[in-house]
Amino acid sequence: xxxxxxxxxxxxxxxxxxxxxxxxxxxxxxxxxxxxxxxxxxxxxxxxxxxxxxxxxxxxxxxxxxxxxxxxxxxxxxxxxxxxxxxxxxxxxxxxxxxxxxxxxxxxxxxxxxxxxxxxxxxxxxxxxxxxxxxxxxxxxxxxxxxxxxxxxxxxxxxxxxxxxxxxxxxxxxxxxxxxxxxxxxxxxxxxxxxxxxxxxxxxxxxxxxxxxxxxxxxxxxxxxxxxxxxxxxxxxxxxxxxxxxxxxxxxxxxxxxxxxxxxxxxxxxxxxxxxxxxxxxxxxxxxxxxxxxxxxxxxxxxxxxxxx
Amino acid sequence: xxxxxxxxxxxxxxxxxxxxxxxxxxxxxxxxxxxxxxxxxxxxxxxxxxxxxxxxxxxxxxxxxxxxxxxxxxxxxxxxxxxxxxxxxxxxxxxxxxxxxxxxxxxxxxxxxxxxxxxxxxxxxxxxxxxxxxxxxxxxxxxxxxxxxxxxxxxxxxxxxxxxxxxxxxxxxxxxxxxxxxx
Numbered sequence: 001x002x003x004x005x006x007x008x009x010x011x012x013x014x015x016x017x018x019x020x021x022x023x024x025x026x027x028x029x030x031x032x033x034x035x036x037x038x039x040x041x042x043x044x045x046x047x048x049x050x051x052x053x054x055x056x057x058x059x060x061x062x063x064x065x066x067x068x069x070x071x072x073x074x075x076x077x078x079x080x081x082x083x084x085x086x087x088x089x090x091x092x093x094x095x096x097x098x099x100x101x102x103x104x105x106x107x108x109x110x111x112x113x114x115x116x117x118x119x120x121x122x123x124x125x126x127x128x129x130x131x132x133x134x135x136x137x138x139x140x141x142x143x144x145x146x147x148x149x150x151x152x153x154x155x156x157x158x159x160x161x162x163x164x165x166x167x168x169x170x171x172x173x174x175x176x177x178x179x180x181x182x183x184x185x186x187x188x189x190x191x192x193x194x195x196x197x198x199x200x201x202x203x204x205x206x207x208x209x210x211x212x213x214x215x216x217x218x219x220x221x222x223x224x225x226x227x228x229x230x231x232x233x234x235x236x237x238x239x240x241x242x243x244x245x246x247x248x249x250x251x252x253x254x255x256x257x258x259x260x261x262x263x264x265x266x267x268x269x270x271x272x273x274x275x276x277x278x279x280x281x282x283x284x285x286x287x288x289x290x291x292x293x294x295x296x297x298x299x300x301x302x303x304x305x306x307x308x309x
Numbered sequence: 310x311x312x313x314x315x316x317x318x319x320x321x322x323x324x325x326x327x328x329x330x331x332x333x334x335x336x337x338x339x340x341x342x343x344x345x346x347x348x349x350x351x352x353x354x355x356x357x358x359x360x361x362x363x364x365x366x367x368x369x370x371x372x373x374x375x376x377x378x379x380x381x382x383x384x385x386x387x388x389x390x391x392x393x394x395x396x397x398x399x400x401x402x403x404x405x406x407x408x409x410x411x412x413x414x415x416x417x418x419x420x421x422x423x424x425x426x427x428x429x430x431x432x433x434x435x436x437x438x439x440x441x442x443x444x445x446x447x448x449x450x451x452x453x454x455x456x457x458x459x460x461x462x463x464x465x466x467x468x469x470x471x472x473x474x475x476x477x478x479x480x481x482x483x484x485x486x487x488x489x490x491x492x
Contacts, residue, residue, distance in 0.1 A: 123484060146480060148476075262446050272450075280440035288441065
């Protein structure tokens with residue numbers, strides 16, 4: 001279903017015939033009717049008729065990117081660059097987080113919001129830091145995410161940030177009825193915000209609570225907009241779609257570390273190429289005690305937790 | 310843990326502060342990384358105006374005194390590092406104040422202080438070289454910026470300092486209704 005190709009032109013349709021204009025007319029008519037029925041008044045005809053990102057040709061992508069950039073320019077009054085960098089060959093991204101070092105300061109949470117153009121009001125955060133009881137160990141029944149002491153770490157507690165685990169077998173992808181979310185070749189699970197219908201099945205399927213829904217129009221001040229964006233990543237989202245951590249696809253596909261790695265004051269966050277034996281992530285996997293969150297669900301995360309001591 | 314304050318004259322501070330690298334001829338400008346054994350390490354975070362130590366400890370203004378004692382100078386240093394017997398000249402070199410020294414007596418520069426730390430903390434040193442311990446910034450597939458041990462751990466009190474956490478997430482019940490949104 002999701003692999004369906006765009007409908008081919010009817011045979012015998014010469015450029016000189018009036019097929020083009022008829023198609024155009026029908027397209028406009030369908031779009032107009034759909035808009036009237038769904039109440040999506042803001043949706044342009046082009047946007048309404050746009051195909052799934054994976055079915056688009058290079059030219060179509062360029063046209064769409066140009067349209068998005070002009071829309072963002074009009075909305076935020078500044079130039080927002082929408083990039084379309086594909087996955088690097090020979091790279092599968094992996095992430096490791098040192099539970100013995102994290103102090104729960106939430107610098108990562110806010111750096112992520114800033115980098116990835118999340119809605120400020122209503123608030124959306126892709127990283128959730130859980131305060132856990134040392135007595136209990138990794139026990140989600142004893143996790144508190146709203147902790148707010150004067151100083152962290154608090155005595156007797158440790159901290160476990162949870163974000164998208166970029167599973168090798170992502171249940172969110174499996175349940176999406178329209179194929180609006182998929183796993184890229186470098187292991188990043190992405191969302192096509194223009195194809196997402198907002199059914200939130202993926203949110204129900206994700207065992208990590210890593211997906212977030214734009215219940216309202218995303219509240220993003222023009223001054224807060226990060227203009228360096230990726231089509232499948234941090235470009236400003238519309239209302240009614242699901243979003244998630246993409247390992248900062250706009251940064252990592254250019255060779256940079258994700259924003260959460262860059263900001264972490266304790267160096268708890270490790271990132272790299274799982275296929276490169278010399279990468280930090282491989283060193284962690286080879287030398288440290290590593291576990292995956294909810295391993296029993298067989299989601300096979302590319303996100304690992306470890307104990308550095 | 311031992312909390313005995315040592316008041317020490319003639320010792321360089323390696324406190325967490327803005328890097329101030331006054332006048333060391335062979336070193337580059339402030340912020341420029343120094344290549345050591347293929348590792349890109351930034352300048353040590355000296356307290357403003359404290360380096361070079363020989364500005365005071367030239368053997369004339371301040372005489373070398375290896376007597377273990379409480380000192381009038383450097384009173385801001387509170388030594389909370391290891392056993393009570395530890396003191397300044399275990400790491401700082403009495404006769405060459407702009408250097409540290411290893412247990413072997415070999416003098417090392419402040420820019421390679423990780424060698425000194427690694428003598429006792431060998432496991433952390435190994436992990437740091439592999440990229441497991443410590444912060445890396447820059448590029449996951451290219452040039453990385455390492456930090457020295459002393460950028461995160463004050464060598465005189467190395468326990469990682471607690472931080473004020475940033476704002477917690479809003480509880481769902483407090484997320485306000487916005488125009489055009491369900492909540």
